[in-house]
Amino acid sequence: MRDFSRLLDGLVYTRSRNAKLKLIADYLRATPDPDRGWAMAALTGTLDLPHVKAAAIKAIVEERVDPVLFAMSRDFVGDLAETVSLLWPKPPGMVEEIDSGALRISAVVERLMTLGRGEAPRALADMLDQLDASSRYALLKLATGALRVGVSSRLAKTGLASAFGLDVDQVEEVWHGLKPPFAPLFAWGEGTGAQPTSADVPVFRPFMLAHPLEDARVDLADFAAEWKWDGIRVQIVCIGAETRLYSRAGDDITASFPEVAAAFHEPGVLDGELLVKGAHQGGEALAEGEGAASFNALQQRLGRKTVSPKALADYPAFVRLYDILFDGAEDLRERGWTERRARLEALVGKLDPDRFDLSAVIEARDFEALEEIRAGARDAAIEGVMLKRRDSPYVAGRRTGLWYKWKRDPLTADCVIMYAQRGHGRRSSYYSDYTFGCWTEEGELLPVGKAYSGITDEELKMLDRFVRNATVQRFGPVREVEKSLVLEIAFDSIHESKRHKSGVAMRFPRIARIRTDKPAAEADTIAGLKRLIV
Structure with a gap:
């Protein structure tokens, strides 16, 4: 736990992106399996210890510390883990066992995973007794999953890739097909195992993202324009008989929108905007926008692990499609946007029109005409305009000069x-x-x-x-x-x-x-x- 606490301290107090990457890479190279895998799970938000929540931690602290003092301290410090790590009173005569095998990350995670709701907080208290303040902070951050150390999931994966000379996009490609502590991933990185494959598994692929347009202009001969819809970006993946929906962060949201997943049977991977059907209230120039309600309607469905029949009926979901990554087993990401668009248009006709439609291209003679169209389009389901280079491949992340987002004025x-x-x-x-x-x-x-x-x-x-x-x-x-x-x-x-x-x-x-x-x-x-x- 000491090394993990040093990593977190370094990440908290380091602002430089490159310095953060080096800290992560150095830690992963020096730390054995499975500790480093569980650390990566914590850094990327894929570690879930369901029986250690903030309320349980508060309860065990208030058994040892005056609740009023704890409340005042937390108010001043602002962070639960930091407050508890500083206030936690050790039993008299307790010796610190920071480097004990029982307090290795893997041992801590495996123990807390096997304990029930009533046992896990008590076991956590026993561990806190054996640690110094810095390690207590690391333990609590690990247990709650609320790291907030200035590291995104993508940055953590980039650190892993740089540690072992891997391509971060290839890491992302297989990430969602693996489970913590990611032993095959580290074996691949160290050259002791084969590269993991996503074949036959409906895994998430990183989205292509856009840069803000700001004050620049583009030539519509080189760029296509589409509306930027105000829903949530999703990826629909169908392999074999299984279909999954992923959010932009790579979270599996299939259970929240079962009607969409159930309607998609064509093998492949599509990119689109998840919306809720509703009355179209503005933007007369947008015939293709009919049927999309505001984000407020979509919020009624977000975050639900199970969806009631009433919610399905009141807030029916559908996907407005933007792009195609795979057509069956064929990877189209290296093809230009124009070719991918033609393939997507051919596929849309095979899909259930109640659950899928196509985000239409905006027809404008030049950029000035597009400005006029955009200015008159403050619709509840529209955020602005997307500009996509017609010859652009579908690449992960933001690449300069390929896609731009031109959001409406706030x-x-x-x-x-x-x-x-x-x-x-x-x-x-x-x-x-x-x-x-x-x-x-x-x-x-x-x-x-x-x-x-x-x-x-x-x-x-x-x-x-x-x-x-x-x-x-x-x-x-x-x-x-x-x-x-x-x-x-x-x-x-x-x-x-x-x-x-x-x-x-x-x-x-x-x-x-x-x-x-x-x-x-x-x-x-x-x-x-x-x-x-x-």
Whole structure:
């Protein structure tokens, strides 16, 4: 556990991407199986210890520490694992056993996996007794899966690839066909085993992504334009008699959308946008957009492990197809977009029209005409425009010059800060998560959203000082503040919401600027926000 704790400490305090990659690579080369495999599972979010949750950790801490002291400490520190690792009181006479075989990552994981809900927290407490503060932190991060050490799943896999001279795209190709602790992957990397294969397994392939267009222009003779739909990007994989749906992060979401998986029987791999059927409320120029509801409708289905008949009926899902990666066993990713598009168009006619349709190409004579079309298309299911080079292969990740995303201009509203909470990771010492509201006609301020992004480090410090000096009440880790500071909030769209007292919910809210020049009484109204719903 000591080496893993050193790795986490290094990743937390290192901002350089290359330095993080070196830390991961050095650790993986020096650490034996299966410890390094379980470490990779933790770094990539594929480790699940179902009987060790935050509530269970809180319960074992409060048996040894005054609950009020723990609550105050957690409020100050901002991170559960860090708070517990610093506060945990060792029994008198207990000797640290940091390098004990029983405290190796593999031994810890295997023990916690075999214990039930009542036994696992007690075993975790016994382990914490034997560790120093840094190793306790590593153990708790491992157990909860909430690492937050500035490492994405892709970065961790890139570190593994660089450790053994592998191609990261080839690692991604087989990743979802393997299970922790990934022994075949490390054997391949060290040259002691064959390269794992994804044959006959419906595995996830990394998505091709786009760069923001920003202020550039492209020639429509070289680029095709499509709408960027506001659902969730999915990959549909059918091999043999099995079909799976994967999210952009590579999560298997088949169980959440069984009707889509059940309707796809053509061997191959497709890329598209998962949407929910609903009334089309705008964008008169978009005949192909009929039938797509807003993201708010899709949210009613997301995250459900089982779907009720009512949800299936009320929020029927379908996929608007963008691309084809495999046609049967034939890999088309090296072919140009134009050829892949023709193959996709030929395939769509064989699919169930209730579950699959084609994202149409936008016809525009030139870029100026495309600008006009985009400007008139603020539809509930449209985020903007995608521009795809006609000869582009389908490559993993973002490659300059191939695909661009041209998102629609955001909406904005002036809102008043109501509550604040500490952030996570390097922001855990600052009040960086802000709940903001708008006024009702009766003069009541109701929450309409929450944001933490869009501000500089200096603005963060300014807002943190405001929160500390303007606190009027505390509710655990949350501070209520004077209703005096206005934030200009940018957001992609706004929808009706029965879950919020205000009746509205913002999509992708972020802080555009701090309006110290504007009195809180002049902030926007909820009625005004509702007029933006399309």
